Amino acid sequence: MRDQSGENVKYWEFNYTNGNLAKALKHTYIKGGTGITNTEISxxxxxxxxENSLQYFFSKNPYLTVFFSLVGGTQYSMGKNNIVQISYESQKDGAPGLSVTHKITNTFDSETGLLRKQEVAWSNPVVSIERVYYYVKAK
Structure with missing residues (x-):
């Protein structure tokens, strides 16, 4: 692909374990005015x-996976279980870059067992958000 930064190649590698995404590796190679740049994010x-409460909804409406990916990137589990921690590290031309850990605390509804709330805490920068889920039965 060519864009304003030069010629580039971008691709992902995915590794799954027990029905869940275990590791993802994003590669970016750019050949531009300053030479070749190699960036990786793991x-x-x-x-x-x-059990992942959202998996049923993703299986019935695959477009939800696209929406959740666009909104939350890599923070929503589309696999068998619920994410409790995401870590990622970047490097550019072999030099270490950003290192971030997201801890996720999941709360489940005592009656239905469905995921009710997720509290997400970032390590760098220190930020936290809360996601609350409401399930409405279709008629």
Missing amino acids: YSYIYDDK
Whole structure:
């Protein structure tokens, strides 16, 4: 592909374990005015042992996976279980870059067992957000 930064190649590698994304590696190679730049971002995921409440909805409406990916990037589990930690590290031309860990605390509804709330805490910068889920039965 060519753009304003020069010629570039971008691709992803994915590794799955027990129905969950375990590792993802994003590669970017750019050949531009300053030479060749090689950037890699490595993502690692840790899961709980509870069934992913959102997997049913993703299987019935695959477009939801696209929407959730656009909104949350790599922060939503589309696999078998719920993410409890995401770590990623970047490097440019072999030199270490940013290193970030997201810890996710999942709360489940005591009656239905469905995921009710997720509290996400970032390590760098220190930020936290809360996601609350409401399930409405279709008629």
